[in-house]
Amino acid sequence: xxxxxxxxxxxxxxxxxxxxxxxxxxxxxxxxxxxxxxxxxxxxxxxxxxxxxxxxxxxxxxxxxxxxxxxxxxxxx
Amino acid sequence: xxxxxxxxxxxxxxxxxxxxxxxxxxxxxxxxxxxxxxxxxxxxxxxxxxxxxxxxxxxxxxxxxxxxxxxxxxxxxxxxxxxxxxxxxxxxxxxxxxxxxxxxxxxxxxxxxxxxxxxxxxxxxxxxxxxxxxxxxxxxxxxxxxxxxxxxxxxxxxxxxxxxxxxxxxxxxxxxxxxxxxxxxxxxxxxxxxxxxxxxxxxxxxxxxxxxxxxxxxxxxxxxxxxxxxxxxxxxxxxxxxxxxxxxxxxxxxxxxxxxxxxx
Numbered sequence: 001x002x003x004x005x006x007x008x009x010x011x012x013x014x015x016x017x018x019x020x021x022x023x024x025x026x027x028x029x030x031x032x033x034x035x036x037x038x039x040x041x042x043x044x045x046x047x048x049x050x051x052x053x054x055x056x057x058x059x060x061x062x063x064x065x066x067x068x069x070x071x072x073x074x075x076x077x
Numbered sequence: 078x079x080x081x082x083x084x085x086x087x088x089x090x091x092x093x094x095x096x097x098x099x100x101x102x103x104x105x106x107x108x109x110x111x112x113x114x115x116x117x118x119x120x121x122x123x124x125x126x127x128x129x130x131x132x133x134x135x136x137x138x139x140x141x142x143x144x145x146x147x148x149x150x151x152x153x154x155x156x157x158x159x160x161x162x163x164x165x166x167x168x169x170x171x172x173x174x175x176x177x178x179x180x181x182x183x184x185x186x187x188x189x190x191x192x193x194x195x196x197x198x199x200x201x202x203x204x205x206x207x208x209x210x211x212x213x214x215x216x217x218x219x220x221x222x223x224x225x226x227x228x229x230x231x232x233x234x235x236x237x238x239x240x241x242x243x244x245x246x247x248x249x250x251x252x253x254x255x256x257x258x259x260x261x262x263x264x265x266x267x268x269x270x271x272x273x274x275x276x277x278x279x280x281x282x283x284x285x286x287x288x289x290x291x292x293x294x295x296x297x298x299x300x301x302x303x304x305x306x307x308x309x310x311x312x313x314x315x316x317x318x319x320x321x322x323x324x325x326x327x328x329x330x331x332x333x334x335x336x337x338x339x340x341x
Contacts, residue, residue, distance in 0.1 A: 047238055047239065050245075054249050055245050059249060059328060059332055062336055065336075067335075
């Protein structure tokens, strides 16, 4: 189970790095946080899981989406 | 173009090398894990601090001085973020910039009149039945998330959770409330003066709690309630509440200040 989650985390992280549409990258990062929270819960660290879910999937996503709304959505690099 | 890809490969190789330098010793190490602290915690942790959740026993009991510094770092981060954003010329929502912090609000009746933060509402175009999805979902979910955050914060001595974790969830709830705010519905928790007053008062209470052990006869950072009741987890509960309020209002303040920037 942990291996499957880790592979998914790796795939989504690479996608978040490579995505040209930054909104898709942010959603991938949010999914990474959610999978990490699930993994922490399975590894018997529920308090870390709560923090990861609240900060990673909640607050950082909100801040990043706010940044995109105030700048632009496409990566020009 | 060719030099560009070459530089990219060199950078990737350097990053991998650095990661290997950090991770390899962890895998190759042969020294057994230190067991003395673990065994001490297992036998005396609950009795010494009163917290069944041993993580709380460590960071609010045995290592409380570190926690005091961590909360101070958080407050410094909030001040630094707002200060840098203001100096860089960002237009923050009213009340969240440095001038708003300097003046605050003078009277109690003045608070509801000053609009602090509103997401520019997209008017439904000609179709009246279309709802604003974000507004509705976050507005309904906000109070539920807040209640869960308070639960995690208050039961930190008993079940997994505690001040920092509960505070993070409370911050999510505050951000949700701010995002789901409509014209006619207002919440005190999304206003800047309320947020930073709660934060300052909580830190003051935290500092008072650390010193109060001196007067109760249990020493600096000691449990002042030890002579009053048998329930020694009361001290940890109070500390959890203080830290939860500091973290929740602090992170919520930064998020509202950054996301709620008015787009011209």
